Amino acid sequence: MPELGTTLREARTAAGLTQAQLAELIGVSRKTINTVENGVFTPSTTLALKLARALKTSVEELFFLP
Amino acid sequence: MTDDIEKLSRRRRIVLAGYGILFLVFQGVVFRSLDAPVALWRAVDWAKAAGFVGWSGTLIFVLATGGLLFRGSPAARAAMNDELTIANRKAGYRAGYWAVLASTAICFVLVQFEATTVSEALRVLFAIGVATPAIRFAALERRQGA
Numbered sequence: 001m002p003e004l005g006t007t008l009r010e011a012r013t014a015a016g017l018t019q020a021q022l023a024e025l026i027g028v029s030r031k032t033i034n035t036v037e038n039g040v041f042t043p044s045t046t047l048a049l050k051l052a053r054a055l056k057t058s059v060e061e062l063f064f065l066p
Numbered sequence: 067m068t069d070d071i072e073k074l075s076r077r078r079r080i081v082l083a084g085y086g087i088l089f090l091v092f093q094g095v096v097f098r099s100l101d102a103p104v105a106l107w108r109a110v111d112w113a114k115a116a117g118f119v120g121w122s123g124t125l126i127f128v129l130a131t132g133g134l135l136f137r138g139s140p141a142a143r144a145a146m147n148d149e150l151t152i153a154n155r156k157a158g159y160r161a162g163y164w165a166v167l168a169s170t171a172i173c174f175v176l177v178q179f180e181a182t183t184v185s186e187a188l189r190v191l192f193a194i195g196v197a198t199p200a201i202r203f204a205a206l207e208r209r210q211g212a
Contacts, residue, residue, distance in 0.1 A: 020068040023068060023071075023145070024068060027141065027144055027145055027148070028145055028148040028149065028150070029068075029071050029072075029075065029145045029146065029148055029150065029151070030068050030071070030072065031075070031150065031207075031210045031211050032148050032149060032150040034210070034211060035150055035210050040210065041149075041150055041153065041210075043149060044149055047149050
């Protein structure tokens with residue numbers, strides 16, 4: 001069971017972005033976005049804030065404790 | 067830019083896995099002659115020693131920097147050394163730590179039964195310490211789709 005739940009995939013698709021586009025926006029690799037979306041990798045606070053800013057939402061909306 | 071990052075990451079993974087495995091294999095095949103006293107070295111042994119230093123240095127450098135040896139835009143190179151890469155590198159170093167500990171224990175048992183020089187044991191332990199993090203890092207990158 002993942003330690004952190006995420007709605008990143010839903011938020012990204014709602015924003016009309018591909019993984020590659022979101023990765024480029026925040027300066028990480030596509031596989032970083034992919035692993036965060038799949039719950040394989042837990043992002044740092046900094047990366048979570050960058051993701052939230054890029055998707056015009058809040059960290060609490062993107063990540064939650066299951 | 068994403069294509070660049072994917073291409074460079076794939077290249078880095080292949081370099082670390084391929085050279086890491088070959089480095090271990092070559093310990094038994096090519097670098098054995100380095101265990102003789104330096105006074106007995108021939109020119110070919112000096113070349114092998116240079117190869118050993120260069121090879122291990124390259125593996126350490128590529129893993130530690132995230133791939134500064136590979137050409138790419140500054141943005142691509144920064145993305146190649148992002149949080150996930152750093153996490154994978156830490157996992158690689160952790161694997162190296164356990165591999166060296168286990169190898170040291172095995173070496174300790176083996177030297178009780180078979181004559182082994184200090185040079186040979188140190189060379190093998192060093193090679194395991196260099197190659198294991200590189201191979202583990204490459205395996206993680208592969209699993210994550212690099």
